[in-house]
Amino acid sequence: MIFTRQDHERLAGILAEAGRREVMPRFRNLGEGEIREKRSATDLVTEADEAAERFIGAELARAFPGAVLIGEEAAAADPALIERLGDAELAFVIDPIDGTLNYASDLPLFAVMAAAVVKGEVVAAVIHDPVVADSAMALRGEGAWLAGDGISRDLRVAPAAAPREMTGMMSWQYFPEPLRSTLPGRTPAFANVCSLRCCGHEYRLAAAGNGHFLLYGRLNPWDHAPGSLIHAEAGGHVRMLDGQSYRPAQPTLGLLCAPDAQSWLEIRTILLGETA
The missing domain is CATH 3.30.540.10 (Fructose-1,6-Bisphosphatase, subunit A, domain 1)
Known part of the structure; x- marks a missing residue:
């Protein structure tokens, strides 16, 4: 259709x-x-x-x-x-x-x-x-x-920046352990990380270039299907944490949105404590 x-x-x-x-x-x-x-x-x-x-x-x-x-x-x-x-x-x-x-x-x-x-x-x-x-x-x-x-x-996402200059929004509390406990301690690598308690406005801000990344652990389709498309069509890179494309009927663990593929990988590496 x-x-x-x-x-x-x-x-x-x-x-x-x-x-x-x-x-x-x-x-x-x-x-x-x-x-x-x-x-x-x-x-x-x-x-x-x-x-x-x-x-x-x-x-x-x-x-x-x-x-x-x-x-x-x-x-x-x-x-x-x-x-x-x-x-x-x-x-x-x-x-x-x-x-x-x-x-x-x-x-x-x-x-x-x-x-x-x-x-x-x-x-x-x-x-x-x-x-x-x-x-x-x-x-x-x-x-x-x-x-x-x-x-x-x-709408256009922000240009890529060094991690120390990036701002982001995330909801770490919905990740399973041990990520739930380790994620907050990794946020000082960025300029600022916060939550608005509203995915819709977080997606709007990021798509307009006001913030560099978004990270979510609870992936109800009504929360992320709208914003994921808006972010991608605004030029952003939207992937599940395992690198797969986002599909609302088949979510895996975690959704990360970033300005481009390289910054997505850098952000993921920092937040997950892994090497690229």
């Missing part, structure tokens, strides 16, 4: 409308019982997540009949949904609110994200910021751009 630019614009419009209708009216306005824990005190779901996913799912079903819809909250209830991602003629992975902990903490740093996947390959992506109402977007083979207020500008 060919996912066209018109299809892409339709996807972006649905996410923007979900932000306007479902996400922003509830921001800093959640009532008692509208924030719940899933697996831990930092893994939350809100009424806004569920309402936005329902809206996005219904609109995508109307716009793309027969497409497989894999939302974060639906997959939490039925993990087998993810198994359909590799073979579907057209699937959408949906994160109704990426950065739910920020959202529930009244911090305006969250995103509405989705990616179109054809036979296991990400072909289109949108990361929408409902606070400022703009979207980072990518279409495979056609580049990445930021669109908002009728203005569009191309």
Whole structure:
């Protein structure tokens, strides 16, 4: 199946409308019982997540009949949904609110994200910021751009730099041991390493050249399918830590995004404590 630019614009419009209708009216306005824990005190779901996913799912079903819809909250209830991602003629992975902990903490740093996947390959992506109402977007083979207020500008990753001059973002806590314990101690090799608690904004920053690398250990497809394509189409090098290309239905341990192949290898060597 060919996912066209018109299809892409339709996807972006649905996410923007979900932000306007479902996400922003509830921001800093959640009532008692509208924030719940899933697996831990930092893994939350809100009424806004569920309402936005329902809206996005219904609109995508109307716009793309027969497409497989894999939302974060639906997959939490039925993990087998993810198994359909590799073979579907057209699937959408949906994160109704990426950065739910920020959202529930009244911090305006969250995103509405989705990616179109054809036979296991990400072909289109949108990361929408409902606070400022703009979207980072990518279409495979056609580049990445930021669109908002009728203005569009191309996205481009930062040029490669020496490790001591690099800044990065990572979530080390989701790696298994011993990496979970050793990764933080290796970050002083870089100028700065942090986490925004929102993959969507981390991917947006890196694709715009504001940061050199991203490292993730927990690879839910709704968290990384959109951003991985945007980063790659912005000129970046995106690979699993074993060197394989990222495919959302077949993740292995760890995803690393860098400006180019050489810096990817340098960053990997430092963070894993291995020789190149």
